[in-house]
Amino acid sequence: MQFKTIAMAACAAIILAGCQWNDMQRAGAGAAAGAVVARATNGNLITGAVIGAGAGALCDDVGLEICN
Numbered sequence: 001m002q003f004k005t006i007a008m009a010a011c012a013a014i015i016l017a018g019c020q021w022n023d024m025q026r027a028g029a030g031a032a033a034g035a036v037v038a039r040a041t042n043g044n045l046i047t048g049a050v051i052g053a054g055a056g057a058l059c060d061d062v063g064l065e066i067c068n
Contacts (some may be wrong), residue, residue: 023057030056
């Protein structure tokens with residue numbers, strides 16, 4: 001169950017991060033998406049936000065086209 005929450009938060013963060021211009025904006029969108037997914041799946045909000053923020057901030061650094 002926790003893996004599913006993490007995977008969903010990461011996917012949501014990456015999708016939303018493509019709409020932002022810099023790492024801080026992508027991290028904010030990722031944090032919001034991670035918290036929403038965690039809440040919807042009865043996960044920990046803080047953990048979801050942290051994972052989402054990390055995924056959002058780093059998605060362009062790993063070469064994902066959606067983040068550029």
